[in-house]
Amino acid sequence: MASDVGSNQSVERALTVLRVFTAGRSELRVSDVAKLADLGLSTASRLLATLEAAGFVDRDPVSGLYRLGLDTVSLGGAVLNSHPVHREARQIAQNLAADLGLGVNVAVRRDASLFYLLNFEGRQAPRAFVLAGQRNPLHATGLGKSLLTGLTPLERRGLLPAAALVAYTPRTITTHEQLDAEIDRTVARGYGSELEELALGRACVAAPIRDGAGTVVAALSVSGPLSAIDLQNREATLSRIVIEAADSISIGLGYVGPAHHPSAVSL
Known part of the structure; x- marks a missing residue:
């Protein structure tokens, strides 16, 4: 049960991280995401790394800023088409x-x-x-x-x-x-x-x-x-x-x- 609760919290936090990118600013620092999502800096960094690996956020190699990844477009297109x-x-x-x-x-x-x-x-x-x-x-x-x-x-x-x-x-x-x-x-x-x-x-x-x-x-x-x-x-x-x-x-x-x-x- 404790494992399920922890998994649910991780999913909820990851979704919260994704939602902060829809609130106005398209590119954010890790510290921005942590503040907007009300998360610790290390938690925000870990979640962003996981989402980046899954293709849901991209990180600019020069500025280090994060933005939504193109895989979110695939999800949105599937939702609209259905x-x-x-x-x-x-x-x-x-x-x-x-x-x-x-x-x-x-x-x-x-x-x-x-x-x-x-x-x-x-x-x-x-x-x-x-x-x-x-x-x-x-x-x-x-x-x-x-x-x-x-x-x-x-x-x-x-x-x-x-x-x-x-x-x-x-x-x-x-x-x-x-x-x-x-x-x-x-x-x-x-x-x-x-x-x-x-x-x-x-x-x-x-x-x-x-x-x-x-x-x-x-x-x-x-x-x-x-x-x-x-x-x-x-x-x-x-x-x-x-x-x-x-x-x-x-x-x-x-x-x-x-x-x-x-x-x-x-x-």
């Missing part, structure tokens, strides 16, 4: 980004945040980094609002206490009363929107994705800089496109939908 939403959404999202020239994102809910499964950037909305695997707040994004349509007001309050409704810009929703009203609006229209609520100068339009049981399992959004997305003039067109794309993915997941399911016709 995920039903990713399989159904990938081609639709890629085509949409090419057609619109905007960013197209698909995310699921992981606990109290949204988790990006994929993103494609159009020519008018370039990014210098990959969104897949990253997280964002639910209350400050169109994707998050669409994902929250699958929860009751009571469930939303349990998931997101008032202190979690952090203001990222002056436009961010910061009370549950505001969030309730926005979720009701999202349900009524069939799509959610976000205008500079998470970051200034950016906006998005999003719609929920449902599985065969009708459960909201993901959301799709079109996003970009204000000048490119031009919500004032293009919201009706973009919302129709986003709803149709989300519905196509939902159908691929087995959703047949109630007759009163919101559609672009109600815009």
Whole structure:
């Protein structure tokens, strides 16, 4: 039993070491890893050496800094390829980004945040980094609002206490009363929107994705800089496109939908 406990602790510590590389900085010293993972220096060094031998971290021979290894990409690719939403959404999202020239994102809910499964950037909305695997707040994004349509007001309050409704810009929703009203609006229209609520100068339009049981399992959004997305003039067109794309993915997941399911016709 003691051996099992020790083995479990080693696995947990190794996973904690891997997770510190996803928190922002891509290259870390042993001392950085030890501090961020709350481990002793010798323990952190031993775990990094083990992970390096397994291909999950790489060490720069000149600087001595560690970064995630390419074998983690293999794991991530295997996870995505086996995920039903990713399989159904990938081609639709890629085509949409090419057609619109905007960013197209698909995310699921992981606990109290949204988790990006994929993103494609159009020519008018370039990014210098990959969104897949990253997280964002639910209350400050169109994707998050669409994902929250699958929860009751009571469930939303349990998931997101008032202190979690952090203001990222002056436009961010910061009370549950505001969030309730926005979720009701999202349900009524069939799509959610976000205008500079998470970051200034950016906006998005999003719609929920449902599985065969009708459960909201993901959301799709079109996003970009204000000048490119031009919500004032293009919201009706973009919302129709986003709803149709989300519905196509939902159908691929087995959703047949109630007759009163919101559609672009109600815009």
